[in-house]
Amino acid sequence: MTTTLPEPARAVLDAPEQITVATIEPDGRPQLSPVWAKRDGDDILFSTVRGRRKTDNLERDPRVSVVVWPKDDPYSYLEVRGTATVTDDPGGSLIQELSRKYTGGPYTADAPDTPRVVVRITPDKVHWRG
Template sequence: MTATSFDPHALLAESRLGVLATIKSDGRPQLSPVLPYYDRGAGVLYVSMTEGRAKTANLRRDPRAALEVTSPDGRAWATAEGGVTLTGPGTDPLGPEIEALVEYYRLAAGEHPAWDEYRAAMVSDRRVLMTMAVDHVYGTRLG
């Protein structure tokens, strides 16, 4: 990919490892490694996270975030920014909060071999789905 044909949306869609930046209560950034899924067509980025973690608390207080990904060779990067909605945690394995995590998994990885186990784990782990409405994307490819 040449510098003139670089598409940061494509890199976001291909990447399964990124760094999520949220805002701490003192205004400093909180950086967390995450496993994102970017639905380019919908302009939405998803991350599964755990209730009680710093990033989740930060997003409940200030629902803005940025996510940065890099290419495997480290020579390209892309950043997505936007407002965030959190869904969950859920207490019912068949409830809407867990169903949102099931849909996220299907988008990101396809069918799970044991949905009942996945649903139970999402409840016991107190998982939360972050949905970012991406409103700004930028990045570049070096050299």
């Protein structure tokens, strides 16, 4: 069952806020990664590289949590728990879109042929404190 994001949470996800993603290691420990992300309806999308720990964790166990603290409002936060799906992004279009959102320019940190993926998080629990 998916959950709808409240409007203030949508606005936070539409802004260039840093998001922390929590995945589950094979031994059950949490693994945390800061990512750039965007919203697609009520889903959250981020780009990463195939073979990274978070990608491997999500392909093994798609349960995921994210948290966002708006930099201009330290008393608010968004927590989303959900299920992730990982799909190939051979052209790296999402990382380019995210780089423009967060930096205003193209993404150049990886070689053009780096195997990128899109992670789509479909929420099943949302907590907004604002």
